[in-house]
């Protein structure tokens with residue numbers, strides 16, 4: 125029976141089976157922890173039996189998800205906003221920092237890729253700046269910018285700029301000279317050559333850099349929001365942890381994963397759009 | 403000497419040889435090409451044919467000397483000099499049609515989109531590409547089809563001079579033949595000036611009005627200019643029966659086989675002009691049996 129299904133169908137069935145088994149094992153493992161009568165005197169005294177401290181079973185998480193997703197945009201004060209609002213804040217920060225980075229990195233990368241002198245002049249700076257953890261910029265950003273919102277965006281900017289910059293420079297430098305010669309023999313100006321020949325030729329490499337950057341930006345925003353606080357999915361996770369609401373923590377972890385996956389999928393689609401076979 | 407449509411004057415090209423010295427590819431080369439002429443350059447690998455072509459195209463700067471076209475010095479590439487590169491050089495992210503419209507749009511910047519497409523399709527059909535094929539990407543086309551697109555792109559631009567660098571080098575004999583025929587057909591209709599590189603002697607005889615022979619490098623020289631005294635229109639099977647065919651062919655084979663080596667490496671002073679060679683057996687009283695192995699009768703004419 126299974127033999128008649130395509131590889132994709134078989135993989136989908138296997139995924140669902142794995143998910144079901146995982147959830148069942150998780151669900152089955154929880155009650156053992158919860159059995160309060162088995163707790164020792166010491167555990168009872170130290171709060172080991174407190175109901176909220178336990179890892180919640182998946183059924184609780186699903187119930188939470190249902191509750192949150194049925195009203196994602198409610199706003200009941202600074203510490204109680206819907207998951208949709210929190211994600212919205214995070215996405216806004218990620219996308220604005222990311223867009224600013226793209227606006228700087230892609231033209232600069234073009235310049236570096238086209239000119240060996242610019243490449244050599246800027247390379248030492250890039251090599252020193254690139255390995256710095258983006259969060260290390262946070263104190264400096266907070267001090268200079270004096271605004272936590274902008275500081276978070278700045279951190280996203282600084283972490284997503286490097287992969288885009290390096291990939292653009294690499295892609296532009298690697299454009300086959302034959303294609304540039306085609307532009308030259310057709311008397312295209314510099315700008316026209318850049319847009320009609322170099323950009324499409326380097327696009328697959330550039331978009332790969334953009335995809336890496338958006339992945340890093342989404343990783344970093346959670347940590348950044350834990351530091352700056354106020355709003356956003358990172359703050360939400362931290363806040364629920366402080367409330368010892370592990371159900372919400374697990375739920376938001378899953379949401380972070382899903383949103384990250386969607387962002388990546390969008391860039392994967394863009395990558396397919398600009399790909400070409402030589 | 404500058405009466406020619408295209409004149410190459412005292413062209414010298416030197417490259418660093420990688421060991422601190424210089425490599426002189428050719429020195430003081432001088433020759434001319436007339437308007438409407440089909441000139442083929444033959445020579446061994448590495449003698450500097452592509453180097454000459456890149457200079458003619460304006461893609462490379464010679465160490466010394468000038469190239470003049472229509473009396474004006476060539477500096478930088480121009481739409482007046484169309485190039486068909488050895489590796490086709492189609493833009494792989496564009497369809498066959500878009501590769502041609504790319505060229506047409508660059509040439510006729512004020513044309514409407516519809517007109518550009520119409521013109522491009524005309525030239526694609528001239529090289530035998532019609533229908534769905536023209537919407538495919540180069541990677542989905544065969545080598546022969548890619549080369550046709552490349553030729554269509556060059557012809558559609560009506561360059562005054564068409565430069566072809568081993569355009570059929572990567573093709574099998576059969577496809578090569580078809581495209582040679584198409585090239586001749588289009589060229590016959592436009593009277594364009596063509597300068598072409600090839601390794602194939604038969605191809606050179608079929609296509610050329612004149613064949614320039616280059617000696618081996620370094621210090622390569624354009625040593626001879628051989629007139630192809632076979633009337634047009636020519637066909638691949640027809641030219642073989644012409645009395646001049648084997649005589650010319652033998653001359654070329656001898657040159658490439660022996661004399662290109664013997665003449666090479668001679669560092670000569672002053673401008674180096676090719677010697678004009680005209681081999682014509684039909685001028686003589688009818689030769690009943692033109693033995694192919696005969697040494698061809700040479701008549702050197704100084705230009």
Ligand SMILES: Nc1ncnc2c1ncn2[C@@H]1O[C@H](COP(=O)(O)OP(=O)(O)OP(=O)(O)O)[C@@H](O)[C@H]1O
Pocket residue numbers: 417418425427445446447448449450451452453454619
């Ligand atoms: N940019 C360069 N730097 C150094 N040497 C070069 C450069 N370009 C060409 N040469 C040298 O010039 C000589 C002629 O090269 P060219 O490409 O013109 O040969 P060719 O006649 O076209 O050969 P083929 O028939 O194999 O294409 C070669 O010895 C090559 O090594």
Ligand SMILES: [Mg+2]
Pocket residue numbers: 451452453
């Ligand atoms: Mg070559």
